[in-house]
Amino acid sequence: MALDFQRKIPASFERVRGNEFGYNAKQVDQFLQRAKVALETPKAASHTVSSSDVRSVSFDPVKGGYSATVVDAALDRLEDAFARRERDELIAARGEDAWLREIGNLSGVLRGRLHRPDGERFRRPTRKKARSYNVSDVDNLCHSLIGYLEEDQPLSVDSIRRAVFRPAAGQDGYEETQVDAFLDRVVELMAAID
Template identity: 70%
Template sequence: MALDIRRQIPATFERVERNKYGYNAKQVDAFLSRARNSFENPGNTADPVASADVRDVAFDPVKGGYDAQSVDAALDRLEDAFARRERDDLINQQGEEAWLRQIGKLSGILRGRLHRPDGERFRRPARKRTRSYNVQDVDALCVQLIDYLENDQPLSVDTVRRAVFRAAKGDEGYDEAQVDVFLDRVVELMAAID
């Protein structure tokens, strides 16, 4: 069953008030146009888009720009659509065993970190005044992820995408960049599975 990407992504988004910040409309429109073209014409675009590109895209904040929540929700749907297509393409080209090996490899990497003891899953920033994530908050999400991966407990990929952690300072918390990269890989895995 082919996905109609135009139904998933609106032609335009509501803007925030003129004195508030939203996403740069030109950047959003340009990326979504490129993504639509890539999705509808796979293999026939000069600048193809993959699920990782959708996950990693960032837009400049501008006053009066597009509402960030609406754009983020549309990007989540778009990422899921690309991930499903990438999974289906891999299965069609190399078989379900290849897909299962890919999922197993990524799952194994993630589980290695998830099974570290509480308080030791991620590095601590070296500088005392560097912003970091609250250790207990991150560890609580990691416990949910273990339950999802190993005990078939339900967990939405959007829960991981929207995870918010209290702020900490320096080595009182986990390094933000390392946690963010890890969670991107978790989203990649969940999108490929679901």
Template identity: 65%
Template structure:
């Protein structure tokens, strides 16, 4: 169970922490990443390596006993990713015009929709090995159907539904290959964070 903390400031943690017996996120790694992202976003040091919305989406932290509550950190990272995605969109429009941005999201959307239009059960590869873990085909296809309605019929769908999607496990050919599904959903989140 997470323990509440005081407001962030000198001598206090910016996130709730899990109990000393539980594993949370390594606090030093989280703090360093967020400091670096904040400095880059605010433009404090132009010599810093860039931080992108994809960097925020894919960052991973080591587990640590008594670390930050992963739910609190993940929620903050989602908001940060959205802010970076919006800024990247605005920067692209300022540099190259709105048509360049529309062309870019149009291409990505076309690629994603092409996969979504595949027959249920055929949207992703099956694991090669008989006992390899995979994602339950029906669970993944159900989310794909929601995404198709979002992209083509303007049905409401929060990007957080995609970020938090959890699928039952399936073995070997009974499931979809996890890496391929994850890569696809990563691109979906990238697009949704940009256009929402």
């Protein structure tokens, strides 16, 4: 796994033009160094890193920084590597049945929300002009997730990571933070399964 990580994560990333915004290179490099140590030699790591940490990391925007697209793709691969290790460690410590129960429990929680009626899956913002996600866009993705979870239809974890919804305002859309938190759990499940 460590060699796989080294092959897939470049030593340095492509930068955007000097007048465009990208990720703060120093922050990216520091996080990836910490993650590399945590992945390759977990017992020697001063800070633990999990797949959830990789999924939720953010970097300050700076002019001339690293290309967000390139860094995000590398972070996706890194998250997958941590998810595989976490799955393997759980199976080694508690057995495959424990892993299957955990996956089943998470899947059950997600399915409960997925099977709510269209237009009722997530909260609506309470503030009139709050940014929100287009309801039909989110519901369409939820239909694809049902197909993936229950009908064995193909769907990649990257399509969930990169999902984009048209903007809405206030009650016309779903609350962004709730949808984002749900999709984080979906990514967690899919990364553990695939």
